[in-house]
Amino acid sequence: MMASPASLRRTAASLAFVITVAASAAPAPDTQAQPPQMGFNNWNSTHCRDEFNEKMIRGIADKFISLGLRDAGYRYVNIDDCWANWQRDKNGNLEPNPKRFPSGIKALAEYIHQHGLKFGLYSSAGTSTCEPLQENRGFPGGLGHEKQDAATIASWGVDYLKYDNCNNQKVDALKRYTAMAEALRATGRPIFFSVCEWGENKPWLWAGKPPVDAGSWRTTGDISDSYASMLKNFKQNVVLDGYATPGHYNDPDMLEVGNGGMTDVEYQSHFSLWSIMAAPLLIGTDLRTIKPDALKILLNKEVIAVDQDPLGIQGKQVRDADGIHVIVKPLKDGSRAVAVFNETDTPHDVTVPATEIGLNSGASYNVRDLWAHSQVKGDGSLKVSLQPHATAIYRISSL
DSSP states (O other): OBSSSSBOOEEESSOOEEEEOOTTSOOOOOOOOOOOOEEEESHHHHTTOTTOSHHHHHHHHHHHHHTTHHHHTOOEEEOOTTOBOSSOOTTSOOOBOTTTOTTOHHHHHHHHHHTTOEEEEEEESSSBOSOOOBTTBOSBOOTTOHHHHHHHHHHTTOOEEEEEOTTOTTOOHHHHHHHHHHHHHHTSSOOEEEEOOTTTTOGGGTTTSTTTOOSEEEOSSOOOSSHHHHHHHHHHHHTTGGGOBTTBEEEOOOOOTTSSSSOHHHHHHHHHHHHHTTOOEEEOSOTTSOOHHHHHHHTOHHHHHHHTOTTOOOOEEEEEETTEEEEEEEOTTSEEEEEEEEOSSSOEEEEEOGGGGTOOTTOOEEEEETTTTEEEEEOSOEEEEEOTTOEEOEEEEEO
């Protein structure tokens, strides 16, 4: 990056770059597609522990308001496995666990809707869900009950279904997920469909198209709260940009920001990389106890804007060499987001020529740092010093 004819050099703890190209760039096609979903899921912080109950989830909804998360764009309050009773009722309908959710799921959904938020539920495209807590089996799954379960969750006011892949009896994945997708559409209620197939049967090839037409699909196994896990999921997901389309997104799993297993630099990279990849931003930490530094990462509206850009395109990796990654994401207004990521355990000085990110070399630009929220002038090339595991971001607009 150039501050003038001379290079500007900045130390980046964890940054992401948004690059606005020259006015001569081709205009982006218009689209009304929804951006990647933003919200919360309890799994990464609570799993099936006793603390996961309606009191906790109501408290999370309250925190969306008091912490400013709703204003930043987070909308879904989603609950994961272990919400259901062990068995269906006498008519074969799903029931909530009476100890965890004594008021029922419909009442919980209504509480969340009263906050101007949306409510998400979990099931599995198998005979039972993934958590084997009793008799080595999970809670009732949706396989063979798709129409009945879709009608039930629609009657409860559910806005989102995360549909897992456990205990699938080796039934063809496309068949299983199509059955639930069609059942959801038949209810007449708009329910976001999140395919959680782990990438086992390459859902990026079929999940975003009819007859499934899901809003997102998992491309990886489960993430854990470690740098190695985050890096693995990033690498698996970043190369699939060609399969994401507006309103249909690759999902490298939920955010671990705030759970304590990574440094703030690594969490900033996590958040930046998921945003440049147009991935779902689903908070996985307990918002009732979140620390200020983690909240600050999750509330960075300039980085969020990269993820939520209306064009809905996943960033393309244009460099992967010697542990340095450069990802470029076109934005609707003709600008481009660029992330420069140092995956290595040592500091690196990185130079990215303007031409590598699609800018006109020799032109003049305003350059905005999206983590420092500062602006300088430059010629479109980037020179940045990156700490280990750090990612870098700026906004560049033509003068």
